Amino acid sequence: MKVPRKLLSFLKEKDNFFIATHINPEGDAIGSAVALSMALESQGKKTVVYDRDIVPEFCRFLPGHERFKNSTLDFQPSAFNLILLDCNSLERAGIEGLSFKYSAVIDHHEPAPLCGARPGTEENFGDIRWVEPEAAATGMMIFYLIKEIGIKITRDIAINLYSAIAVDTGTFRYNNTTAEVLMVGAELIAAGASPAYISNHLYETWSKERFALLIMALNSIEIRDEIAMTVVTTRMYKKTGTGPEDTENFSNFPRIMKDIKISAFFREIGNNYWKVSLRSRGDVNVATVAALFKGGGHRNASGYKIKASLESAKESLIKAVKSEHRKFCHKP
Amino acid sequence: MKVPRKLLSFLKEKDNFFIATHINPEGDAIGSAVALSMALESQGKKTVVYDRDIVPEFCRFLPGHERFKNSTLDFQPSAFNLILLDCNSLERAGIEGLSFKYSAVIDHHEPAPLCGARPGTEENFGDIRWVEPEAAATGMMIFYLIKEIGIKITRDIAINLYSAIAVDTGTFRYNNTTAEVLMVGAELIAAGASPAYISNHLYETWSKERFALLIMALNSIEIRDEIAMTVVTTRMYKKTGTGPEDTENFSNFPRIMKDIKISAFFREIGNNYWKVSLRSRGDVNVATVAALFKGGGHRNASGYKIKASLESAKESLIKAVKSEHRKFCHKP
Incomplete structure (x- = not known):
């Protein structure tokens, strides 16, 4: 997977980022957003992590999940650069109407509206669009992005990315599970992610x-x-x-x-x-x-x-x- | 994981093998046995694959599962060299009383009897014993064994070994799932195993x-x-x-x-x-x-x-x- 040069420059040159994910977020959205926030902050950048909805219970074991804010009242969006994760329109993130300095999209969902999709779906939102429908998870893309920038994958980042990938591949059961996915999984385990701990929290914490x-x-x-x-x-x-x-x-x-x-x-x-x-x-x-x-x-x-x-x-x-x-x- | 030199010589020097697994076999026993049989036969050896019990329905998608025989009547055990897989006593395979030319054990179960185990459990059966309680599955051991001998991992072997490892790690959810396990999984996918196909057959074929x-x-x-x-x-x-x-x-x-x-x-x-x-x-x-x-x-x-x-x-x-x-x- 090739990270666009333009995206790398954007992340290097800008200093503050508003990382937003889709409404009703799940593991891939949350894990990817937190991992990216941690990675950018390790480079001295300022990030705000946003979702319109709260982090669901089964994702609250993720280190750093408390970074999520559910309101845009406390800051001035127009002062921030937007990174839209795991979705590719402002509408999917519930922030239509807001405007940002500059915007980048990082997503693995099909960009064109599906047959029968709602009219008005924005197809081409974003100054920079990195959309990889072949990627098993947005977490995979964030993994390559972090590696490309040369940021160390800490244990906390590893747990977030492993969980993101686990959720979107049904823990390596769906047909998006490739050799590459397992190789990335292996690297994240080596960096400190525990498969059993993560699976227990994702699947075995029912009341x-x-x-x-x-x-x-x-x-x-x-x-x-x-x-x-x-x-x-x-x-x-x-x-x-x-x-x-x-x-x-x-x-x-x-x-x-x-x-x-x-x-x-x-x-x-x-x-x-x-x-x-x-x-x-x-x-x-x-x-x-x-x-x-x-x-x-x-x-x-x-x-x-x-x-x-x-x-x-x-x-x-x-x-x-x-x-x-x-x-x-x-x-x- | 280091394959014992003695075991490698044994497999190289002998010509016929009786591969037996434990009673009530599951995916690791069956996948490991079939993969080893295929690998040895690709070297011109003769193998018989045996289990006292029939292959359970959920394992019958494994290529080569029909190699299993459930009776010892058709051959003379004493003319064969035994390879006991995924268990470490004749009793566990339901073949106590039979005798073979020479015998090797390949297993990842704890060899010492567990606290409270039945008396009479044979602890040290086998002329060669390769027992690795740290291995996530016997399938992992067979993978290294096949690689060490230098046998090509065909698609059929890959499907059997991937399934063996998947079953014993809860498809990468249990605490025996290590970075090494995922690396081996990745190599088996590259050799032709399809995670989605295998998972569907293991988990989604209920009546x-x-x-x-x-x-x-x-x-x-x-x-x-x-x-x-x-x-x-x-x-x-x-x-x-x-x-x-x-x-x-x-x-x-x-x-x-x-x-x-x-x-x-x-x-x-x-x-x-x-x-x-x-x-x-x-x-x-x-x-x-x-x-x-x-x-x-x-x-x-x-x-x-x-x-x-x-x-x-x-x-x-x-x-x-x-x-x-x-x-x-x-x-x-």
Whole structure:
């Protein structure tokens, strides 16, 4: 991976940076942002790390996560240089309308709007754009960037980058896991990241209440046309003492069944109002299905919102999956 | 890791090998055995690959798994040189009483009997013993062995070794995952192993019936004294159309709860007769707990059988956990 020369000059010449990541941040966004902040500050630069939303519980073991600010009130954006991480539009970071001195984008998401993406998506935001859809994680890009500048990878930086890469590769299980990813992982372990410590924190820190909610969700399972549908209602939150943030990852469990094409997880967000998360494997494209409902995402992980009764929300999903390739993208 | 010179000479000088692994084989045993068989045969040697038990379903995607024979009737053991893989006694391979020309052991399990192990465990079997408790998997040892001999790692060998290592490290999540493990993984990917293909086959090929059984097991959960206890009865098999082999890995699910010390999975194997699988994290030693019931295993994964009603089996486990360190090993 080649770090653009222009980006290196930008980081060298400027003195203060506003590092922003996408709303609803996960491990790759948070780990990459904190690692970059630590690296730049080790060079005497000033950084502010921002996300509109708070750091989710499962990422709070990351050293330096408390750098995140969730408000732009305390500073003057126009005095800063923006580095947008793990997303490529101001809208995705929830900071549309703000203006900065100069801006750089570092992201591994496909820059062009996906088939059916919302209109108005900014495609070409940023004075410098470093977008590598082939990179398994933004954390991989930050790793190469830090190495290229010649900054030492401390233990704290290593933990953040390892976690970023682990989250976006399903801890080396998804098809973005390459030999290069494992080589970088090995280097980060050598620099002080502990795979077991990180995995325990990413995957084994559920509360009993959250586990009880999972069991309820699994009990709701209904399989139709190779789509496994599970549900969490607000009543279930009350019964178990949990909340929406506890449903993170629920959509992945039914994927272990070999005859399931899509796992669809329906989360109640209002009266007859549902957030639907779709997960698939391999060639089954759920980004185009979500697009039919004005949602978005990747080929194997997407989502949308729908106002309907649960039963008709399910029905419309089943119909949409059937019609998807006929009505939408003609690309494979 | 240093491959013993004596072992290299043995493999070079002898012409036929009987490669045997432990009863109830899993990915490390099977992948290592098949990879070694392929490597030796590429050198013009004759090999027989043996396990007393059949290759479990989740390993049948491994190229060459059909090399396994489950009977010793077709050949004369005394005409062969034995290579015992992923275990270090004839008893563990279910071939006690057989005798071979010459024998070598390649294993990463602790050779000394664990505190409370069954009496009569052979500690020093083998003319050549290469035992590396520090190795994450026997697959790691076979990787170095093949490289040392100078045999090309083909795609099929790479898939077998990658799977062996993946299984024994929880796909790079357990605390035996080192920088070296990831470096070897990277080399195996470069040689043709696909992480996503392998992970899908290892973790995402459940039947709907098996998933239904898991939900039933999770519904049985009872948490007492930080021990999460789940149960599968023969009635549940009937209801879901499943069998004991479908419960593989069930014991791991409750481990995602942070306040659980031990996950105990009770599987009915007869009238008032239970197979209990224990799983723990970090310093919580379940090998010594299983030993109290004449069972065995590792620090974080062990098991035993008990004749009792379900309720008293649970009670006796809770008592045993409490008394474990007082009554047994004084080592930390």
